[in-house]
Amino acid sequence: MQTTSSSSLQQNEEMRNLPHIKNVLNDNSLTFAEKIISIKNVETYGKKSTTISRSGDIVVVDVNLAMAQDSTGPLAIRSLNEMGIDSLHDPSKALLVIDHTFPAADEKVANLHAMMREFASKHNCMLVEGSISHQHILEYLAAPGMMILGADSHTCQSGCVGAFASGIGSTEVAAVWATGQLWLRIPETIRINISGIFNKGVFARDMILDYIGKIGEDGANYKALEWKFSNEDIRNQFSMDSRACISNASMECGVKISVFPVDVITRKYLDENPRINNNSSDNPYMKQIEIHPGNSAEYIDEFEIECDKLVPYVSGPDHIDIVHSVEELENVEIDQAFIGSSTNGRIEDLEVAARILKGRKVHKNTRCVVTPASVRVYEEAIRRGYVETYLEAGAVFTNATCGACVGTHLGALGDKEICISSSSRNFVGRMGALSSKVYLASPATVAVSAIEGKIADPRRYL
């Protein structure tokens, strides 16, 4: 088993492999997925490959970051123990996040959290508590050209900065922690061309809900999505927060990865939010490789999205791909409105919710819960005065956690309750009782619905 010095070893290997990397980056026939995997592909254990890999190939890759959270980490630790593996390949690439039920909601959860803390301290790997993993990774760790795997399906969020990022299982994370590598199948890619400017009240979340409604819950199963902007004006309406929302929510049509181009917005975001990994002496996170898909790459499908044709959408209940325009569902009464989650709990989301709630009151029959996605978002919401606005409006502002999104604490639903939510999923029983119903929408639609006590159209408020 290799130990900590391997990341510098690996860097040397990558340097020696430079001609191959240049060839790959200049190859116009390759998609993003084909390029990055051709770079990360390893020939035999620890040695670099100089082969070009294509969609459908199954290869072993080097992984730059492997994450598990508090509902998948304990199983990963258990698997390592069962295999009798007690040293990690490179602890600076192992991340544990306590986010799903933070702070612990009961003693069983508390004991699993304790197990993670003990593991992290024993192995000196990264441990984060009280920020949602994907948001933490975006704020501090993800960089273009990284290979990020995580025992959480929404790991695909990091495609927003041009990383290959995908969800895997707990025992597979254990294997990556042990060896730094895993097998992957190179996905076929669907290219999505975006044109048009959003109308008032329409957001990135509406765009991805509409797309999933059109292609279906398994419409991109095993596939990569590559998002492409038709020009600079179109590009400029997609902030990093919006890209993160789209890459995250892409999971709901089954994707392996969902990647945005690395452009001025990416570079500005990375400049303003420096990558850090204090655990590592030679900091592999600082090494960024911008990977741009080739002009003549082969796509299995192309899709056009015209933003100016979109309206606010609501998905559900029970199925993500049942998508209605907000008008069709107006007047459905709700018991709870939830703004939060890794899908839509960023500062941009909290901003629009505060703008709508300012000087207004949450309906008397409705609870409104606002949960920031990370400690950093939480602090920023306080600094900007949003928290005061929420409290004055009669909403609840919680600590950063997954919370209501998984129905375990801070906003679980009772029998037959109806919730409109900016979170990721509306599966049966996702947020609590099997008979509860969840509708998904943008934070703006959720906020106006909180005020009216029923599903409502944000265009009347913005």
Next chain:
Amino acid sequence: MSEQPVIIPSISKGKAWVFGDNINTDIIIPFRFKSRTNDPYEMAKYAMYGFDPDFHKKISKGDIIIAGRNFGGGSSREQAPVALKYAGISAVVAESFARIFYRNAYTIGLPALEIPEIKGKINQGDELKIDITKFVVENTRTNETFRGREVPQFLRQMLLEGGLVEYYKKYKQFPWIQTQNSLGKS
């Protein structure tokens, strides 16, 4: 870790439990149950909870799940195939699987056979026989047999050994560590 690992034999027989499309991981095991335990036998008590909280009591060892498209969509929870396996399910046969569930099933040693033409060919309660060395399912009522979509050799090997942990315990290495550059095409 005192509990005995369950290893599915290469040939099993059992009753069919037939489901439709898009059976997601929140149906297979809701978050609030799986997030509170690390014990596979405890997870098994919530297998298919979203469909029927008593499912684990109604099935017999060896029973097989037959499903439509996109079985196991949603979260990455490995507890989903674990709960099914420890509840006594010996295989899941579906028209298609969501990608993380498919990976997880092989990793934890639960046979997952993708057979698009299974649609409408198996009724609730049919007696089935499944052979994972040959990758075939037989419906003993109709005598029809169906073959699962091929998976790379290393995954089949891992499955036959009982999953990744059991494979590693035996060979002290991971099954995808091979000398050739490519593990295959699919």
